[in-house]
Amino acid sequence: MYRIPFDRVNWTTSSFLIGTALIALFGLPVYLYHYGANWFLVALFFFYLIATMMSITVGYHRLFSHLAFKAKLPVRVFTLIFGACAFENACLDWASDHRRHHKHVDHDGDPYDISKGFMWAHIGWLMFKLNPEPPMDNVNDLRKDKWVMWQYRYVHWIGLVVGLIIPSALGYAWNAYHGLDPWIGALGGFLIPGIARIVVAQHCTFFINSLCHTVGRQPYSTSHSARDSAVMAFLTFGEGYHNYHHEFQHDYRNGVKAWQWDPSKWTIWTLSKLGLADSLRRVPDSKILLAEMREARRKAELHLEEIRQQQQPGQCQRASDKVHELVEKLAANYHELENAIAERVQLSREALNRWQNETRGIMREISRIQLLTPA
Template sequence: MQTNTQASAPKKAPLIWLNVLVFSITFAVAAIGVPLYALTIGISAGVWWAALGLFIYSGLSITAGYHRLWSHRTYDAHWTVRLIFALGGALALQNSALHWSSDHREHHKHVDHDDNDPYSASRGFWYSHIGWMLREYQPDKYYDYNNVKDMQRDKIVMWQHKHYLALTLLMNIGVPILIGVLTGQIIASLLVAGFLRLVVNHHTTFFINSLAHIWGKRPFTERNSARDNGVLAFFTFGEGYHNFHHIFSGDYRNGIRWYQYDPTKWLIRGMSYVGLANNLKRASDYQIEKARMDVMWSRLQERRQTTAEWMQHEYDALMEKTKAYYMSRKKLLDAKTQEIKDQVSHSALVEQYRDMKRSFRVERRRWKRMVRAAL
């Protein structure tokens, strides 16, 4: 009887063809179309500056809006600010604020757990960066919005969610066309302010899900893979201080030091000065310092354990040397007193004894230096 190996093999999750096409087409146009157009026809400085402005606008709409305002409720914002962020989120083309926040709250709740974290870094760079959006890995898990009931009371959030497709078309096609009309370069604007800007927005945001869980330091917690990385913070409007964020997600800041690059924090604080944001939440300095000290203490304990195991090994080796030395000395003394020379000559015993003595003294000095250094 033959077994059907194909039937027992795990099936791949079905592709989400819309996402596959969006990511593939936008990347191809940005990587091939933009350079070709720039070399053959040329792109004006006005188009590039407009694209940069849209990149900043959509990026901050994700970090200050989707992430710190709606996902984590780290502050409250005026309805005009929420409307601006809702439009900027549509420009970023990363799903509605409701859907984005639902996924993100699941990520924080189950970080690094393959079965529940929608973009678990433990499944590899590609999966956490973009792969999780290309296949229907968990079709029923993140679409009921039970974990974003608070957001459903926000009329602007629900308006954006209801009209998301129309808003994305308006922001990603209509706005670049408008810029093209103003600059006299409609095609160039669609290519640069539309496609290229969108691809850069996507992947800089995606790096927080992938690279920020691989590259950097963990000064505040080692219970998950999130890391602090100043380089990533520069490209992600301050989101690169990801280790801090994963233990203090209710803090409106990610970079807590004045010198840490976190323009999202500066924007939120600036809005609070003019009454557009309020109720800014911060973790207590004591809790932050305690988290830092706990990590240091944990590393010290781990190092002590490693050092103790190493010293135990060295101690056992020293005891072997000690035993061999004293047995050699006893054997030599016995040979002298009893004149036992039937198996080994007296001179050979003397030479063996001297070798063991030198080896023992070297090992004992090394042991003493090692103990002094450890204490």
């Protein structure tokens, strides 16, 4: 029978995670039943949620962990302050864990290794210390940033003051100004933009490690468990295109197509237009398409293999011959693009679209071909 390793429990983190969840699940409904919520508290909740989540996705993740762009001081300080309000540890620790996640994804060195189970990847890795703490030897570049080190020293104080005391004080002031009981306002500020927002933001982040390695498609690679999902992108402020992200981790975009929901990408782009960010890193479209074509070809080869295995001796060869022909076409296109990239040929948007449409057309055709009945 499975036994909880109590001697390895991280009591501080576990108490915080369980305590805040219990307050949000039970304390908040009691408060709302008795006192309701005014628009000010709701607006404050959304302001804090967006500021916190964006500080994690734009700041902790894309800026500090992946160096996907360069940001001016106000952006770095803002994301470090509101990142602290997520209570997901200091940016330095977060980036160290995250860099190891990318380096060892789905294997032992990955702190939130999905192969150890959904709950482990979601929250278990924070609640238990099953493995010895690895040295933080992969964030020496960040140690040179004095603001990162300032946040590292005071992260819990910053989170407490900016993430809990200030919203409580604002709730107090709002009620006092409107002639209502200020302490009820303070409690509302503590519960709604404070605790409830922390719980929502934390689980949205944890989803990236659990659901984004479980639910969705793998258009760029199946060499790791990361997946692309529009629903997850919505819940994670754009981080749900995680298959793309694991394939091209230094790109400032996660949702790379025009229609994909990636508010973190739009924020970084807007900051660059305002002169607050620069050196945005993008993977060339041709390389992205090459990854898609490689994956399409691999899936087509698998389909061909399946058809061949189902085929009985003497059965009509038409289905497998047709799929074989299409697989050859995919391979030829793939090599053509690969050579063009290697020879640094300038590829127009039209040429790339043509390759893309042809690949999709072939894949549609292949998916329609099943084993034919004997002739």
